[in-house]
Amino acid sequence: xxxxxxxxxxxxxxxxxxxxxxxxxxxxxxxxxxxxxxxxxxxxxxxxxxxxxxxxxxxxxxxxxxxxxxxxxxxxxxxxxxxxxxxxxxxxxxxxxxxxxxxxxxxxxxxxxxxxxxxxxxxxxxxxxxxxxxxxxxxxxxxxxxxxxxxxxxxxxxxxxxxxxxxxxxxxxxxxxxxxxxxxxxxxxxxxxxxxxxxxxxxxxxxxxxxxxxxxxxxxxxxxxxxxxxxxxxxxxxxxxxxxxxxxxxxxxxxxxxxxxxxxxxxxxxxxxxxxxxxxxxxxxxxxxxxxxxxxxxxxxxxxxxxxxxxxxxxxxxxxxxxxxxxxxxxxxxxxxxxxxxxxxxxxxxxxxxxxxxxxxxxxxxxxxxxxxxxxxxxxxxxxxxxxxxxxxxxxxxxxxxxxxxxxxxxxxxxxxxxxxxxxxxxxxxxxxxxxxxxxxx
Ligand code: LMR
Numbered sequence: 001x002x003x004x005x006x007x008x009x010x011x012x013x014x015x016x017x018x019x020x021x022x023x024x025x026x027x028x029x030x031x032x033x034x035x036x037x038x039x040x041x042x043x044x045x046x047x048x049x050x051x052x053x054x055x056x057x058x059x060x061x062x063x064x065x066x067x068x069x070x071x072x073x074x075x076x077x078x079x080x081x082x083x084x085x086x087x088x089x090x091x092x093x094x095x096x097x098x099x100x101x102x103x104x105x106x107x108x109x110x111x112x113x114x115x116x117x118x119x120x121x122x123x124x125x126x127x128x129x130x131x132x133x134x135x136x137x138x139x140x141x142x143x144x145x146x147x148x149x150x151x152x153x154x155x156x157x158x159x160x161x162x163x164x165x166x167x168x169x170x171x172x173x174x175x176x177x178x179x180x181x182x183x184x185x186x187x188x189x190x191x192x193x194x195x196x197x198x199x200x201x202x203x204x205x206x207x208x209x210x211x212x213x214x215x216x217x218x219x220x221x222x223x224x225x226x227x228x229x230x231x232x233x234x235x236x237x238x239x240x241x242x243x244x245x246x247x248x249x250x251x252x253x254x255x256x257x258x259x260x261x262x263x264x265x266x267x268x269x270x271x272x273x274x275x276x277x278x279x280x281x282x283x284x285x286x287x288x289x290x291x292x293x294x295x296x297x298x299x300x301x302x303x304x305x306x307x308x309x310x311x312x313x314x315x316x317x318x319x320x321x322x323x324x325x326x327x328x329x330x331x332x333x334x335x336x337x338x339x340x341x342x343x344x345x346x347x348x349x350x351x352x353x354x355x356x357x358x359x360x361x362x363x364x365x366x367x368x369x370x371x372x373x374x375x376x377x378x379x380x381x382x383x384x385x386x387x388x389x390x391x392x393x394x395x396x397x398x399x400x401x402x403x404x405x406x407x408x409x410x411x412x413x414x415x416x417x418x419x420x421x422x423x424x425x426x427x428x429x430x431x432x433x434x435x436x437x438x439x440x441x442x
């Protein structure tokens with residue numbers, strides 16, 4: 001397969017690395033077993049394990065903490081920072097926790113699938129109440145430890161059900177290939193965003209989806225595509241649905257930013273369109289960003305099945321997968337969320353706080369991109385203006401990202417993805433000047 005853009009190449013390269021790692025790991029284990037058999041073993045059963053590189057996103061938090069540069073700027077992990085660049089706890093969350101402190105009478109296990117109130121609330125938020133009611137009986141849901149936990153459980157469920165192949169947009173969130181690789185699914189990529197034209201490669205995406213065999217799982221970012229911020233239009237969602245239906249593909253939505261792109265309704269357009277169409281699909285949902293519950297690991301997985309009978313059986317299989325992984329989910333995050341969703345004054349407080357985060361994201365993107373466009377003499381940054389969500393996909397190369405870190409204490413993942421909430425009026429000039437320095441001056 002030929003890959004035109006460097007980015008597509010990078011992601012294909014990442015898949016190759018995964019495949020190679022798997023092959024090497026089994027080779028190493030075989031030769032090690034042989035040694036053990038021959039009596040060559042002395043020290044450890046784990047000697048064949050190699051030192052792996054740090055996580056490309058999460059490791060930056062700890063590196064940033066140690067950074068000595070007084071002007072340092074954190075544009076790395078997708079965590080919302082307020083105007084003072086603090087990682088805050090939402091007021092509605094604090095109020096909910098205060099109430100829970102008095103109300104909670106035990107810390108007993110939740111059911112294997114989690115808190116039923118939380119699952120229902122999340123379902124209604126995601127699909128809207130009317131559609132959630134329509135899906136009743138055909139939809140199964142489970143609380144999960146964050147969006148990653150939801151993706152993992154969904155992936156294992158698919159693999160267990162006999163669906164082996166999954167494709168991701170190129171590029172995608174760095175953790176997607178890892179998660180589904182661990183589910184032992186075969187991963188590949190479909191064209192999504194070109195770093196040559198800095199735009200969506202929609203025709204190529206559609207053409208590629210048309211070539212996929214039946215039963216292939218297609219990972220779709222529900223909104224605020226991570227890392228590009230480049231989303232599908234309503235018409236494009238319709239076109240993707242037509243191909244998915246015609247070719248018997250299985251959509252798997254990753255929804256981690258509902259409300260942070262445009263609003264709670266528009267950001268769910270794709271998910272709801274597909275759910276209404278009657279096809280079978282999976283959604284992984286995260287409250288990390290939208291309720292700021294990052295470390296509380298609060299999410300959910302939903303599977304829509306073709307009939308009540310299929311759903312009934314499927315639910316028991318999903319439960320077994322959960323039981324075999326972490327038994328039942330952690331309680332606190334789901335309890336916080338369901339208390340908020342069942343107290344109108346707190347729900348309204350949350351909606352106001354969510355809108356405020358969305359506005360700050362939009363304002364910071366505008367500030368950053370206008371300053372960058374004005375300052376740049378060679379590189380054209382107009383493409384990052386009308387993107388959605390927390391991230392700006394700048395197009396910076398790995399070496400430039402490394403220079404920003406070493407020379408300026410500015411941190412972002414190697415992909416050149418910028419979390420715009422790491423910016424404010426005070427540091428935006430510093431960041432823009434540094435970017436111009438590493439991209440336009442020798
Ligand atoms: C991100 O993309 O930065 C976040 O979703 C955090 C993570 O787990 O990678």
